[in-house]
Amino acid sequence: MAKIKDPGFGYKTAASAKRMVNSDGSFNLRHINKKFSVSEIYSRLINMSWMRFIMLIFIWYGVLNLLFASMYYVIGVEHLTITKSTPYQDFLHAYFFSAQTLTTLGYGLISPQGNTTALVSSIEALIGLMGFALMTGLLYGRFSKPKAAIRFSDVLVLRPFKEKRAIMFRLMNKRVNVMIEPEITVTLAVNDIDDKGNLARKFFKLSLERDKIMYLPTTWTVVHEIDEKSPLKDYTDEQILALNAELLILIEYYEDDFAQNVYQMHSYSFDDLKGNSKFVPAYYFEESGQAILDHSKLSEIEKYN
Structure with missing residues (x-):
């Protein structure tokens, strides 16, 4: 997968640079010498x-x-x-x-x-x-004010998938309303050495198993399969876990309560990446046949066997 142009964060970085987007979707940026505006x-x-x-x-x-x-x-x-x-x-x-x-x-x-x-x-x-x-x-x-109501798992996992490997994270609807046609874009930002020998950011748009679904009543596990087209194809599991990288996530969906499209940002540092793990099911059925969504299990993981 070829690099993409800077999505707006800039190529410049530093060895001690923190994540670009906070987990709540806000930009990790401090303004100085900024004039006050009413x-x-x-x-x-x-x-x-x-x-x-x-x-x-x-x-x-x-x-x-x-x-x-x-x-x-x-x-x-x-x-x-x-x-x-x-x-x-x-x-x-x-x-x-x-x-x-x-x-x-x-x-x-x-x-x-x-x-x-x-x-x-x-x-x-x-x-x-x-x-x-x-x-x-x-x-x-x-x-x-329209506000998105997506909850993201606290961690993302690296695990075997379809005879290959995949990076996954999970999300769910915090409310009980209807989310229509949620669509997600995931960008990988890696701090690496450029052609001039300087530390710089490289950006890759990750291909996903599914980047759009019709509805989100339960959970959605977003999967990037590490195949021949993945920018991570040449890395071992240990190298992926040690990468100085960040996943930048943008999700859009039609919010029925506000009757308009809403957006939500999120990010994962690769410090949040857990190897050889899988998510514990959060959606199941009772004996009566009632579907149950357990919000407390969104980030729960277990070892992959």
């Missing part, structure tokens, strides 16, 4: 993890309330139709009034008195309305 804020908020997003909301809510509570406290809590008490209790009153104003809730027990307090509370109410409108849009964007 247009990137939306993308960052949409794509960050749910845990970080929720934490950011709580931080935004807490910091704003502390800021405005401090303003009300400095102005004087007597302007909030409450009787002055201890400094701690006065600040709590100011904080809870701020929370009611920011959320436009307003129980009516505390209300602003005087022009200064009324001006600050009106500004806070405006910020609250805009902030919650923005959060509503972000929540909708996060829920409505």
Whole structure:
């Protein structure tokens, strides 16, 4: 199999270079000296993890309330139709009034008195309305954004196959929805010496036993047979296991829930490659005839006999 052109990662590499694509599909790239762009804020908020997003909301809510509570406290809590008490209790009153104003809730027990307090509370109410409108849009964007739901096995295996050898990995649908016509492309990236004696990346598109199926209700074992056309045909098992290489994977399928095509990337370092092993079946039938898919067995392997 002939080399292919750089798919976009560049030929340059180093002996200590890490994998190009992380296991979650993100590029393993650190940006430096990059100018801040306001247009990137939306993308960052949409794509960050749910845990970080929720934490950011709580931080935004807490910091704003502390800021405005401090303003009300400095102005004087007597302007909030409450009787002055201890400094701690006065600040709590100011904080809870701020929370009611920011959320436009307003129980009516505390209300602003005087022009200064009324001006600050009106500004806070405006910020609250805009902030919650923005959060509503972000929540909708996060829920409505099409996301692939493919789980990849933690390992790939090297084993005998049809009187030859093959490299295999397995994937499954994390959801119970229908995945239509999933299609996969696998590129092998090998760090090797080029014609000039320099360390460089070489790219090969691997032929697969099947690169497209109609549906994915259970598991799919993706197989690259090491035949006469394979870039690995001249390597022994030991040499393959020792290769400084990476499999770059791109899968596309029609997502029924979102009514459009979605994409997902993944990669395997050859450090994840297990020799003379096979996957344990994750799909089987009960005595009643019910088909069972055990998600816990996706990455489970055993020795090949």
